[in-house]
Amino acid sequence: xxxxxxxxxxxxxxxxxxxxxxxxxxxxxxxxxxxxxxxxxxxxxxxxxxxxxxxxxxxxxx
Amino acid sequence: xxxxxxxxxxxxxxxxxxxxxxxxxxxxxxxxxxxxxxxxxxxxxxxxxxxxxxxxxxxxxxxxxxxxxxxxxxxxxxxxxxxxxxxxxxxxxxxxxxxxxxxxxxxxxxxxxxxxxxxxxxxxxxxxxxxxxxxxxxxxxxxxxxxxxxxxxxxxxxxxxxxxxxxxxxxxxxxxxxxxxxxxxxxxxxxxxxxxxxxxxxxxxxxxxxxxxxxxxxxxxxxxxxxxxxxxxxxxxxxxxxxxxxxxxxxxxxxxxxxxxxxxxxxxxxxxxxxxxxxxxxxxxxxxxxxxxxxxxxxxxxxxxxxxxxxxxxxxxxxxxxxxxxxxxxxxxxxxxxxxxxxxxxxxxxxxxxxxxxxxxxxxxxxxxxxxxxxxxxxxxxxxxxxxxxxxxxxxxxxxxxxxxxxxxxxxxxxxxxxxxxxxxxxxxxxxxxxxxxxxxxxxxxxxxxxxxxxxxxxxxxxxxxxxxxxxxxxxxxxxxxxxxxxxxxxxxxxxxxxxxxxxxxxxxxxx
Numbered sequence: 001x002x003x004x005x006x007x008x009x010x011x012x013x014x015x016x017x018x019x020x021x022x023x024x025x026x027x028x029x030x031x032x033x034x035x036x037x038x039x040x041x042x043x044x045x046x047x048x049x050x051x052x053x054x055x056x057x058x059x060x061x062x
Numbered sequence: 063x064x065x066x067x068x069x070x071x072x073x074x075x076x077x078x079x080x081x082x083x084x085x086x087x088x089x090x091x092x093x094x095x096x097x098x099x100x101x102x103x104x105x106x107x108x109x110x111x112x113x114x115x116x117x118x119x120x121x122x123x124x125x126x127x128x129x130x131x132x133x134x135x136x137x138x139x140x141x142x143x144x145x146x147x148x149x150x151x152x153x154x155x156x157x158x159x160x161x162x163x164x165x166x167x168x169x170x171x172x173x174x175x176x177x178x179x180x181x182x183x184x185x186x187x188x189x190x191x192x193x194x195x196x197x198x199x200x201x202x203x204x205x206x207x208x209x210x211x212x213x214x215x216x217x218x219x220x221x222x223x224x225x226x227x228x229x230x231x232x233x234x235x236x237x238x239x240x241x242x243x244x245x246x247x248x249x250x251x252x253x254x255x256x257x258x259x260x261x262x263x264x265x266x267x268x269x270x271x272x273x274x275x276x277x278x279x280x281x282x283x284x285x286x287x288x289x290x291x292x293x294x295x296x297x298x299x300x301x302x303x304x305x306x307x308x309x310x311x312x313x314x315x316x317x318x319x320x321x322x323x324x325x326x327x328x329x330x331x332x333x334x335x336x337x338x339x340x341x342x343x344x345x346x347x348x349x350x351x352x353x354x355x356x357x358x359x360x361x362x363x364x365x366x367x368x369x370x371x372x373x374x375x376x377x378x379x380x381x382x383x384x385x386x387x388x389x390x391x392x393x394x395x396x397x398x399x400x401x402x403x404x405x406x407x408x409x410x411x412x413x414x415x416x417x418x419x420x421x422x423x424x425x426x427x428x429x430x431x432x433x434x435x436x437x438x439x440x441x442x443x444x445x446x447x448x449x450x451x452x453x454x455x456x457x458x459x460x461x462x463x464x465x466x467x468x469x470x471x472x473x474x475x476x477x478x479x480x481x482x483x484x485x486x487x488x489x490x491x492x493x494x495x496x497x498x499x500x501x502x503x504x505x506x507x508x509x510x511x512x513x514x515x516x517x518x519x520x521x522x523x524x525x526x527x528x529x530x531x532x533x534x535x536x537x538x539x540x541x542x543x544x545x546x547x548x549x550x551x552x553x554x555x556x557x558x559x560x561x562x563x564x565x566x567x568x569x570x571x572x573x574x
Contacts (some may be wrong), residue, residue, distance in 0.1 A: 008320070012490070012494060015557050016558055018558055019146060020442070020446030023547060025554050026435060026547070026549050029435055030435070034434050035439070038315055039533070041313070041316075041427075045424075045430075046533070049312060051307070052310055055308065056307050057288065058278075060278065060286045060287070061286045061288070062284070062285055062286025
């Protein structure tokens with residue numbers, strides 16, 4: 001009869017149980033207002049990068 | 063040029079550089095040798111990089127130079143094959159290489175050099191009078207060394223003897239086949255090559271690979287590269303670039319410790335007032351990544367910076383520049399009014415950052431997200447456990463003493479560099495975590511501690527997935543004083559884990 005292989009589990013201790021410190025994910029730390037502000041800022045960031053002037057692209061560097 | 067003169071003494075020589083007169087003689091000998099090939103016979107400004115390289119070696123304490131004649135240099139050979147071999151007056155096909163040592167060496171030691179001779183690096187010289195300095199790896203001058211952040215390690219074999227050198231690569235344009243943009247791109251690429259991120263590309267390949275449809279005029283002789291050509295060459299050579307138009311710089315989302323955007327001072331161009339240039343460059347230099355900068359006509363490379371604390375107002379930053387027309391390791395005293403060495407660099411117009419392919423996330427959104435998450439986490443911890451050490455971060459934020467330091471690292475380097483920097487629990491958790499190949503790390507810095515000269519100034523950090531989206535930078539770990547959380551890719555949460563409440567040393571490259 002084959003013996004079942006024993007595989008050890010990752011030797012990491014379990015997190016501490018502290019009331020009020022259980023998170024559902026990193027973003028659960030943020031309020032709705034904070035999330036809205038960040039979303040707006042990141043959209044603005046994208047928009048700014050898209051506005052890179054066509055003039056820069058054709059500058060000749062020598 | 064007389065090939066026999068260029069290639070002798072064969073195979074090389076050692077010269078003592080014991081006095082200023084020895085250095086002057088070395089410089090003038092090379093000027094005369096190269097000027098033979100120049101109509102009119104005067105070298106002018108084209109020797110400035112050569113003289114600056116000598117200055118760097120001299121400041122480093124060199125007292126002897128070993129000259130390899132008839133040196134077969136990959137970069138010069140590529141230029142020779144593609145260009146000089148086709149010219150009517152063909153220069154020699156070989157280069158020279160000068161190796162600088164602190165120790166005074168004797169000719170009979172050439173084949174048995176002492177291993178502790180104090181190797182300071184090398185400079186390749188092309189037999190091209192309008193652009194003699196080829197691939198160069200010279201140790202930064204002593205006073206500047208802590209500021210230089212993009213150094214890589216290279217090895218040179220001197221008559222069968224291997225020496226190691228840590229330096230920022232430098233090369234001068236030859237003013238015909240390659241120009242400042244080629245030289246600046248080569249500096250960034252050779253840096254990435256020495257880090258084993260990309261394969262080696264010779265200088266000739268930079269000229270031959272420029273897409274003519276993205277520029278003007280004839281590719282050879284080159285009048286320079288357009289920004290689009292520069293971006294395309296680096297993409298082709300496996301270093302896709304992040305581009306910043308200085309007239310349209312991104313902001314970091316407002317949060318505690320995030321400086322407000324500067325008020326525009328129009329009609330001045332943004333390069334004269336927009337201080338965001340500084341923080342953007344610092345994020346990449348903290349990562350050890352060189353930043354290619356340009357104005358309307360010229361390109362150069364930033365390879366470091368030094369912070370000067372000021373009692374009132376924000377700190378002042380001095381950058382370190384490699385300018386192919388002036389030489390390596392030159393201070394940039396004022397980014398917004400950049401005049402140096404008789405040339406007006408201001409206003410800067412754009413920044414190009416060649417990056418490894420798998421670093422997709424840009425740093426500004428990551429920094430904004432960290433500035434929101436870390437104080438929120440500290441607040442949550444303090445609410446759950448009143449009086450806990452996380453209060454320190456909130457207090458610093460309330461007093462305006464919080465700053466953010468952002469850098470990218472290979473996850474493996476980030477893990478390796480934790481030893482002696484963080485407490486054993488943080489080390490265990492980060493090392494056992496599954497992280498993306500590259501990570502962005504945003505550290506919460508105790509500004510007062512930094513100003514007082516303390517090394518332990520990191521109150522906590524957020525570690526981001528380098529492949530996450532700039533619209534929602536994904537944290538993989540958050541740490542505030544005393545508590546750490548990890549967010550594995552399966553969506554689970556590991557934490558809270560109790561760790562040391564003490565501040566730690568900063569990661570990334572160079573001082574915080």
